[in-house]
């Protein structure tokens with residue numbers, strides 16, 4: 001059975017990618033991610049509809065006007081976005097449960113659509129622990145680390161408003177992965 005889309009959010013460095021990688025490894029045919037739209041040119045070997053939906057700036061701007069994106073942004077002169085249609089494609093055509101890994105703004109945006117998603121918030125045990133994980137991951141400059149830690153506070157405040165169906169604290173990874181799967185497979189039809 002194809003489930004309702006699942007939205008996973010939580011501060012950067014909380015462990016979302018770690019859990020999703022493990023889930024995809026264990027269930028390679030059940031879940032899917034949506035394909036993003038972009039206005040950048042395809043690179044060698046990239047296929048439209050597989051790597052990205054490639055579009056012109058005009059087309060992209062029309063989609064923005066028509067509120068067809070859950071989130072979009074501009075990076076180094078190109079537009080990138082996740083469309084509502086791309087999420088529906090995963091459920092309706094690929095027959096997989098779509099998983100979205102997005103931030104607080106994305107969560108608010110999904111709530112305004114007809115996607116009928118389920119919302120999971122992954123929380124770090126504490127902000128100091130989150131900082132430690134980001135430092136250990138080795139991906140951040142001192143500036144980007146501060147930015148992520150500051151953004152984490154806002155995400156945590158938003159989670160307190162009851163916007164999510166479930167909050168899981170990622171302390172012990174094995175315990176967290178079990179709770180994560182319990183939530184994902186607990187959908188009532």
Ligand SMILES: Nc1ncnc2c1ncn2[C@@H]1O[C@H](COP(=O)(O)OP(=O)(O)OP(=O)(O)O)[C@@H](O)[C@H]1O
Pocket residue numbers: 010011012013014015016017018019133134136137170171172173176
């Ligand atoms: N339960 C845990 N205990 C200790 N370390 C963990 C735990 N879960 C994840 N980590 C580690 O924390 C770091 C951040 O995890 P990960 O990259 O999965 O976060 P993320 O939420 O996907 O971040 P981003 O939003 O920036 O992609 C990684 O180095 C990961 O190995």
